[in-house]
Amino acid sequence: MTIMGSDLTRQTAAVLAEAIRTGEASAAEVTQAHLDRISSVDERVHAFLHVDTEAALESARSVDTKRSSGEVLGPLAGVPLALKDVLTMRGVPTTCGSRMLENWRPPYDSSVVERLRAADIVILGKTNMDEFAMGSSTEHSAYGPSHNPWDLERIPGGSGGGSAAALAAFEAPLAIGTDTGGSIRQPAAVTGTVGVKPTYGGVPRYGLVALASSLDQAGPCARTVMDTALLHSIIAGYDPRDSTSINAPVPDVVAAAAKADVRGMRIGIVTELNGEGYQAGVAQRFRESLAILEHLGAEIIEVGCPSFEYALGAYYLILPSEASSNLARFDGMRYGLRVGDDGSHSVEQVMSLTREAGFGAEVKRRIMLGTYALSSGYYDAYYGSAQKVRTLIMRDFASAFESVDVLVSPTAPTTAFKIGEKIDDPLAMYLNDIATIPVNLAGNAAMSLPVGLAPEDGLPVGFQIMAPPMADDRLYLVGAALESALYDQWGHLLIEEAPAL
Amino acid sequence: MSTAMPETIPYDEALNLFEPVFGLEVHVEMGTNSKMFCSCPTAFGGEPNTQVCPVCLGLPGSMPVVNRTAVESTIRIGLALNCTIAEWCRFARKNYFYPDMPKDYQISQYDEPLCSNGYLDVTVATVEGPKVVRVEIERVHMEEDTGKLTHAGGATGRIHGADYSLVDYNRAGIPLIEIVTKPVAGAGHLVADVAKAYVAELRDLMRALGVSDVRMEEGSLRCDVNLSLNKPGSPMGTRSETKNVNSLRSVERAVRSEVERQSALLTAGGRVVQETRHFHEDIGRSTSGRSKEQAEDYRYFPEPDLVPIAPSPAWIDELRSTLPELPSAKRSRLEAEWGITPFELATVVNAGALDLVEETIEAGVESAAARKWWTGELLRTANDQGIELADLPVTPAHIARVEALVADGSLNDKLARQVFEGVIAGEGDVDEVITSRGLAVVSDDAALLAAIDEALVAQPDVAEKIRSGKVQAAGAIVGAVMKSTRGQADAAKVRALLLDRLGVTEA
C-alpha cells in the first residue's frame, strides 16, 4: 500500500501511523496537511476553538526525530488529534465553550493529555462544545456553533460537536470527546463518525472539567472502529488520581476490533428504545443493520428494560444537581472571568455579576434546576428519587445482560437538525439523548457507528451498541463486524459520501 | 422589653434559676504530613499560597483522593471515644459560596459519619471531690479545612467594610476531624467546668493517639459551643451557637458568658434567638452574628468524585491494636504508681509535664524530685520564655544525672539550678556545664576548715556563743562559709566540721 501522492487527510489513523513508522510520510507532513485542511475549511465548519500550530508541528518533528534515531514508535505515534476543550492541557486555553474561562490556561495536563503525549499523538488544538458540555448541538457554545460537514446549515451534535465535525471534515483522523448523556455518541451519529463512551471509570477523569461527576466519561472518536479502538487502548486504564477509575486490566479492544466477529453472539433489542419517536430513515437503517448482524451469525433477541422510561427524568435531576455544585467554583475569585471588581461592589456582588455575565442561558437553567433539586425539603423527592431510578436502570441492564451479550438501539431519534431549530425548546433538545442516557446512568460502555444515510434527507444515521461495564471489547467485536459488512456493501466508508467542503 | 433590663445575671445566680444544656463541636487539625485530598504539605507557617496544587486550589478538572492516614486517624479517634465505626460511609459536599473555599463547596461528611455513638468520661473538681461526667459523642467525621482570609482596612477586621482581602490557600484542604457531642444536660453549676474539662480531655486524647499535636495558639483546635437554658421541668430551650472559641479558657468563658446573657434575656421575659454568635478572646464575650432563622441551605449530597469508605473488620482490629494507653487510664495508673493525689497529678498534667515526669522517673529519679523539677524551676523558665516544657533543652536524662550528683554530695540544690541554667543557655550537657562553670561542691576538708577558721576570726562573738553551748548560733558561721565558697559547699558538712572544730555537740 502506498499513500504517497494521496491526500493525507483522507487516511485512517492506522494507515497514517503505519506510513510514519515506515518512513513513507513524516509526522510533520501529516500534521502540516491537517493544519492546511483546518485553514481551508474551519472558517465554515468551526470545529476548533484554538489551533496550536507551533506546538503541533514541534511535537510532530519530535516524533520524526525519535523515528530517525531508531526509537520504536507507538501504534498512533505522529497521528494528529483534536481535543475537546473540556480537558486541561498545560498552558493551552481551556474554555469549556464558556466566556467564564475565556482566558484561562491551566497549569497542568489532564490524565488523557498525558497519555496522548506519552503515545506521541500530535494534539492539533481544542474543539468547540456546548458550554460546560450542556447541550446536543454546540449551539450553546459561547463562541458560536460548529457546523455539520454533511450540511453546514445543520448541527454536528453536542456537546462534543466540534470533535465530531473535525473528524467528518477531515481536519483530524482522531478526536477525544466526553460523554455525560450522549455527548460522544450523538455527535458521532449525526456526523457519520464513530464514538465510544467507555465504561465509567475506564478512562481517568483527572483534568476533565466536570459537568456531572458521576456520569462524565472521556472517550475515543474516529472515522473507523479500528482507529477508535487504537485510541481507546491508549487513553484507558487506571489512574490513582481519579478515585472512581477502575483498577483492572483494560479489555483488549484492539484485538476485538481486529476479530470483528459476531457469530454466536446474542444481540438484544431494547423494547423501550425500539418504539415510536424515531425518524423513518433512522428506524429503517437500524432494522437493516439488525438483519446484517443476524446474517453474520448473531442471534437477535428482544429484551425489556422497563425503567428506561424514567431515565430522562432521573438524568435531568442528577446532572443539574451535580453540575450546580461542580460549577460553583466559577465565582471570579481565583481564575477566569471577573466582573464588577471596581471598588464599588462587595465580594458577593462580584461573584453574582461574574456568574451572571459568564454563564449562558442553558448553564444557568441547569444550575437553577440542580440547586432546587438539592435544596432541603426537596432532596428526597428529586435527587433521592432519581438515584433510586438509577439503581433500577442498573438492574434492568444487569438482567438484560443475563440473556444477551450486547444491547443495541438507534443512537439518536433523528438525523442532524437545522441550527436554530430546537434552540428555544429545551425539552425537544433533551429528547435527543433519550437512547444514550441510560448507559451513563448505569456506567456501562457504548458505541455509536454510522450505518447509512436516511433516505428522506440523505444524512447519516447512527447505530448504538451497549455492553456491560468493563466489557468494552464487545462493542468493538460487533461494531467492527457491522462496519466491515457495510463497507463490503458500499465499497467505501460512509464518510466518503460526505460532500466536499 | 424594658430598656432597664440587666444585660447579664451572675453565673451562679443564673444557674439557680435555669438548667443548662450544652453541646460542643470541636474541629481539630490532624497532624498528617499531607493534606486531606492531595499530597501538598501541611506544615504551618509557609509563605502564603506556596503549599498548593490544582486539587487544593479546586482548579477545574482536578479531583480529590482520600488521605489514608487521615482515615486511620479518624477511626483510631472513634475507637478511643468508644464509637461505632461505620461499615460503609461516604463523603458529602457542603455547598456554600465563600472566597476562602476554592471549590465553593467543602468535602465533608453529612448523614454517614465514619464514627458515631460514643462517649468520653471527664473528671471535674467539686467541693465534694472529683466528679466523673459522661459526655456522649454523636459523631466523629473528617473534612477539609478552608483557606485563611485576611481583611485589610476597615475597622472590624471582618470582610464587611474591608478595603480588600487576601486569601492564603495553604490551609485549604488540611484534614480536620470534627467531633460532635450529643446535648449534655444535668451539669448545673458545673456546666462551664464540664465543657472545659471535655475539651482538655479531648486534647490529651488527640496527643496520646498522636493524631494531632493540638497547638491551640496556631488554631489547630477550634470549638463551637451550643448552649440553651430552660426552667427546671421545662423542655430544652432555644440554643445559640458560639463560634471562634479557640482555647480552653475561652470554652469556659464562652459558656459562662452565654449562661449569664441568656438568663438575663429569659428572666426579663425575652426569648433567645437561634443564632450564630462570635466569641471575642480579648473581651471574653460573644457578639451576635448571622441568625439561624434564615439558615443557609448547604444542599448536601454524596461526593461523586470519591468512592465510599468501607473499613474491613480486620483493618479496624489492626487499628484498635495500635491504640495507646488512654489519658484517663494512664492518670489512674500513675496516681497509684507514684503514690500521689489526683490534685498533685493535675498539677503535672496542667504543666504539660506528664510524659517528661514519667520518663524522668524511668531514668531512675524519685517521683517527688522529678515532679519538683518539672513543675517548679523548669516550668517557670518555660513560662518566662513563652515555650512548652517539652521545648526546653533539658531532658529527663539531664535531671537523672543531676539528681545522681546531688545524692553523692557532688552538687547541692543551689548548684543544681545553676547547672540547668547552663544547659538551657546552651552551654552543653550537665557535666560540661559543671566543668565550665566550676560548680563542684567543695568537699576538701582542709579547704573548708580554713574557711571556717576565717569566719570564726571574723565573728569572734558568735564563736564564743557557740562554744558556750548556743549551737543555734552556728548558722551565721555556716552562712559565712557558704558565701565565701560561693555556695559550692555542702552546708550540713560545714556545720558538722564547725561543731567538731569548737568541740561542741548538737543539743
Ligand SMILES: [Zn+2]
Ligand atoms: Zn494540594
